[in-house]
Amino acid sequence: xxxxxxxxxxxxxxxxxxxxxxxxxxxxxxxxxxxxxxxxxxxxxxxxxxxxxxxxxxxxxxxxxxxxxxxxxxxxxxxxxxxxxxxxxxxxxxxxxxxxxxxxxxxxxxxxxxxxxxxxxxxxxxxxxxxxxxxxxxxxxxxxxxxxxxxxxxxxxxxxxxxxxxxxxxxxxxxxxxxxxxxxxxxxxxxxxxxxxxxxxxxxxxxxxxxxxxxxxxxxxxxxxxxxxxxxxxxxxxxxxxxxxxxxxxxxxxxxxxxxxxxxxxxxxxxxxxxxxxxxxxxxxxxxxx
Numbered sequence: 001x002x003x004x005x006x007x008x009x010x011x012x013x014x015x016x017x018x019x020x021x022x023x024x025x026x027x028x029x030x031x032x033x034x035x036x037x038x039x040x041x042x043x044x045x046x047x048x049x050x051x052x053x054x055x056x057x058x059x060x061x062x063x064x065x066x067x068x069x070x071x072x073x074x075x076x077x078x079x080x081x082x083x084x085x086x087x088x089x090x091x092x093x094x095x096x097x098x099x100x101x102x103x104x105x106x107x108x109x110x111x112x113x114x115x116x117x118x119x120x121x122x123x124x125x126x127x128x129x130x131x132x133x134x135x136x137x138x139x140x141x142x143x144x145x146x147x148x149x150x151x152x153x154x155x156x157x158x159x160x161x162x163x164x165x166x167x168x169x170x171x172x173x174x175x176x177x178x179x180x181x182x183x184x185x186x187x188x189x190x191x192x193x194x195x196x197x198x199x200x201x202x203x204x205x206x207x208x209x210x211x212x213x214x215x216x217x218x219x220x221x222x223x224x225x226x227x228x229x230x231x232x233x234x235x236x237x238x239x240x241x242x243x244x245x246x247x248x249x250x251x252x253x254x255x256x257x258x259x260x261x262x263x264x265x266x267x268x269x270x271x272x273x274x275x276x277x278x279x280x281x282x283x284x285x286x287x288x289x290x
Contacts, residue, residue, distance in 0.1 A: 002190040005071040012071035016050040021062040028053040037243030070114040072187035080107040086249025093257040115189035120287035128264040131162035131250035132208035132272040142240040150231035159280040161186035200227040205275040218251030
C-alpha cells in the first residue's frame with residue numbers, strides 16, 4: 001500500500017494511492033486522523049483503513065495525483081534521525097574509516113519539504129549538495145528492541161534527499177547546522193508499507209541524478225548499519241514513536257567528493273530514485289532576499 005500527504009490549504013492530509021488516484025482517508029474512514037503522524041500514533045490499522053477507503057471511494061472521492069501539491073510524507077515527524085557515513089564507499093570518499101558507531105544527527109521539521117517542491121539555494125552559501133537516502137517510518141513505539149525483532153516496528157519506507165550546506169556543516173564538529181537549512185530535507189513522494197518491500201528495505205537500487213546525469217548509483221545492501229541494527233541501537237538510547245523517521249545515510253558520489261566539486265545551483269533538478277519505493281524530484285531555486 002502507498003500513502004501520500006497532500007496539501008489542502010494550510011493543512012497536510014493523509015491519503016492512499018490507488019493507481020494514479022489519491023483518496024483522502026479521513027473523509028471516508030473518519031476514525032483515521034487526517035494527519036500522517038497522528039494516524040500512526042492513533043494505533044488504527046492503516047492498511048485495513050486504506051483498503052476500506054479504496055472500496056468506498058467513488059469518482060467524487062478520488063483526485064488525480066498529477067497536479068496535487070505534495071507535502072513530506074510525514075509532514076511533522078516527532079523526530080527525524082539521520083545517519084552519516086553509513087555506506088562503506090561514502091565513508092571512503094570522505095577520507096574516513098568505517099565508524100565504530102553510527103554518526104547520528106537530527107533534522108528539524110522546518111528543514112523538510114515534499115516531492116515537487118523547490119529547495120532554496122541559500123543566500124549565504126553555494127556549497128549545496130545532494131544525498132540520496134532510504135527513509136524509514138516507525139509504526140510502533142520502540143524501546144530496548146532486539147535486532148531480530150526490530151523490523152516489526154517499521155511501518156514503511158520512503159525516499160529522502162538529505163540536502164546539505166557543506167561549508168556550514170564543516171564549521172563545527174557537529175553537523176546539525178549544515179543539515180537544517182529551511183526546506184533542504186526532501187521526503188517523498190510516497191510512503192510504501194513495509195509488506196511491499198524486501199525486509200529492511202534491503203537489496204534496492206538507489207540513485208541520484210542531477211539534471212539527468214547519474215551521480216550516485218548503489219544498493220541499500222551496501223549500508224554499514226542496516227535498518228534492523230539501526231533501530232536496535234537507537235532504541236537503546238531513546239524511544240522511537242510512531243511517525244518518527246530515520247534517514248539511513250547516503251552512498252558515494254556526493255558533490256563535495258568530486259574533482260572538481262559539483263554544487264547544485266539555481267535552476268537545477270535533482271532526482272532521487274529507490275527501486276520499488278519511488279522517485280523524488282525537486283528543483284533548486286535561489287533563496288529570495290527577505
